[in-house]
Amino acid sequence: MKLFNKITIIGVGLIGGSIGLAVKNKKLAKQVTGFFRRKQSAQKAIRNKIVDCASFDLTQAVKDTDLVILATPVEAIKNISRRVVNSMKPGAILIDVGSTKKEIVGLLGKLAEKRDICFVGTHPLAGSEKSGLAFAKKNLFIQAICFITPDKGTNKEAILKIERFWKQLGAKVVLINPAIHDHILAQVSHLPHMIAFALINSVPDNHLKFSGSGLQDTTRLASSPADIWRDIALSNRKEILLSIKNFKENLIYLEGLINRKESRKLTHYFTKAKNRRDNL
């Protein structure tokens, strides 16, 4: 079933590219356009059937489109959103796929409303430390959680349509308030990233060669793109700071148990951790 005539993807990387592949694979749109800055990426995306056609002009890329998907880092979304909204046709739907929602939903919701565009914030939990077009996969969203984060101003029909869209890509949709989304994501995603960054930066250079799979897995997230995570850290700043504070309290408690040689309490602390992890 064609949900949309024309879809435009801005930011054809891991997420944007995977959406293109999945939409074309499921035939959810008549035409998928990608907005690109570099010819090489555009050629690659067309060759790999990620998009049907490429555009290098933002206004042209979005003007006749029924659904525009913003799949760039958060700062870039903020920077181009006004131009995108002003170039879209009234009644069209705009979504983003960013990892932080409160700031974006507040900003883009207002911008879009003024021009009779329906903005819906979304966030598929399908990112990875890998980035870029080369890692795009048509089944990236199958069984993945996808948050849809409406606020009170969000158009109800647009929510339903976007819910259908993500379900057809295979995702399990969870509707959630943008602020609650950011509170939860700070803990289950942003905090592990910050910890991975700090952990790998805290091990002395000359000892890294002795690392086994333990350090490797614990710091896998530190391979994530720096620009994306700078934007997330700034966009969800307060919640991330809160989650770091909470984590530090836990670590300081553990530090105290080790320092005071509290054998029984250490067993209890590690057992609690093991049970929680085994149940994930």
Next chain:
Amino acid sequence: MKLFNKITIIGVGLIGGSIGLAVKNKKLAKQVTGFFRRKQSAQKAIRNKIVDCASFDLTQAVKDTDLVILATPVEAIKNISRRVVNSMKPGAILIDVGSTKKEIVGLLGKLAEKRDICFVGTHPLAGSEKSGLAFAKKNLFIQAICFITPDKGTNKEAILKIERFWKQLGAKVVLINPAIHDHILAQVSHLPHMIAFALINSVPDNHLKFSGSGLQDTTRLASSPADIWRDIALSNRKEILLSIKNFKENLIYLEGLINRKESRKLTHYFTKAKNRRDNL
């Protein structure tokens, strides 16, 4: 080539069991005996060709043996070492495979010397969050780093023989001072474990269901056996406390960058982390 006539393994779990499988597979000994507390484990180990025979009497298990391998958690090593050493035949070799070395090498080196037993501390980097006989694999040590940690009292011939032993099991042997071993391992292994425990314990229960592969990988080590890690935390206490202190300083620096919205320094911090992680 038979390196030893008789080998006895005390603690036939993931590591001890894998040694048994590998020794029998490579025919490095005429006979492999396992010391067990429970009949069921003994039967399983014999059925799965991990050991040739089982003993439920510690003294009997080690008395005619050329090589005794202590593969229990660190506290258990400390508790049974006197009885083991007193029951071994003079000239035999005793090794352990524990994750901390300074304390064990100090204690067992002295005990062994008095009875003319050659103690050599070793530590194969082949642990996992999985534990127990069921996860033993004959190729667990292939290409794994194995530390051998002699001190000035350690018998030179025994070191050479144990070096040959681990190389024949496929490991890459690194000779290192016990205190330096503990300093390095605190950073590349013990610290990531402490962080994984604290991280999973710091995420609220009702948010865990929203975790993706990021939190899962970052906390994989938290599934490790609580008793083993309690012992490691206490045995390598000072170095682990030092590594936690160092990590906290790094995290507090990152916290400050986020708090002060230092966009460029955040990019730099995350890029440095990415480069270090990509080079592991």
